[in-house]
Amino acid sequence: MNISKQFSVSVFGLTQRDIGMLGRGLRLSNGRTRSYVMEDIEVEEADIVIADAASLDALPRLKPSQGLVVVSDRNAGSAGQRFSVKRPLLAPRVLEVFDRVVSEQLEFTPELMVGAVAESDINFLHSEKDVLKKRVSGKVQSITINPEETTAEQGQEISGKKVLVVDDSLIVREQMKLILGGLGASVTTCSSGEEALREVDRNDYDVIFLDVIMPGLSGFETCKELKNKKINDAKVVMLTSKGSPVSRVRGRLSGANTYITKPASADKLARFI
Structure with a gap:
């Protein structure tokens, strides 16, 4: 599955x-899940058009599939514009607005693929929680389950489960909280296997998502310890970027109920909630 995308940008009415400044800022997006390149193309062909506020009357009519970012002076207003940025066009503010455009209007949301975004994107994840929660809700409505795979548990309403997420990556923990919370689960997170073992001594959980590669206790070791604690009927789901048959066997031997690989979509996670 392609989890990165480059978007073409056309300028209209901007000064040299x-x-x-825009060109220098966009170059900083190289290597991100969302990257932007300024191209010498007609505005009607670009994914995103960035235009001066004073030039909007002369701007050709854009398609609904295009994003428009309006540039205005520091003290000028931009009433009625969904996406706007003030001069000077500093890289952080430009990229933040462009990221909002592709998430809200172009509906490209790699944040809903666990393990698909860099730790540096944590600020965007926080700033766009409302938008991403709405996107989670839309994905839940579109989930279809193969009748041959349907179980009594899968047929239940998607809500009310107590979930523990164990992963040393902050961005993964935040993604999981966002997605699973949007599915109606109550989510607790831990950054290590040792912390998870202490947590299950205090509380019971319905599902435990467990990363394999962590400092200290690995996911396999943590899973064995969890099962030794007789964690009631909690389902343990191993979550890792390694999808080799050997890893799957090790996960089963450690007591895991099932095993999914990153990047994991909201649709895939929903089957366990």
């Missing part, structure tokens, strides 16, 4: 200084 604006264009120079």
Whole structure:
């Protein structure tokens, strides 16, 4: 599954200084799940058009599939514009607005693929929680389950489960909280196997998502310890970027109920909630 995408950007009515600053800012997006490149194309062909507020009357009509970012002076307003940015066109503010455009209007949301975004994208994840929760809700409504795979548990309403997420990555923990919370689960997170073992001594959980590669106790070792604690009927789901048959066997031997690989979509996670 492709979890990165490059978006073409066309400028309209900007000064040479604006264009120079914009170009330098967009180059910083290289290597991100969302990257942007300024191209010499007609505005009707671009994914995103960035235009001066004073030039909007002359701007050709854009398609609904295109995003528009309006540039205005620091003290000028941008009433009625969904996406806007003030001069000077500093890289952080431009990239933040472009990221919102592709998430909210172009509906490209790698944040809903666990393990698909970099730790540096944690600020975007926090700033766009409402938008991403809405996208989670939409994905839940579109989930279809193969009748041959349907179980009594899968047929239940998607809500009310107590979930523990164990992963040393902050961005993964935040993604899981966002997605699973949007599915109606009550989510607790831990950053290590040792912390998880202490947590299950205090509380019971319905599902435990467990990363394999962590400092200290590995996911396999943590799973064995969890099962030794006789954690009632909690289902343990191993979650890792390694999908080899050997890893799957090790996961089963450690007591895991099942095993899914990153990047994991909201649809895939929903089957366990």
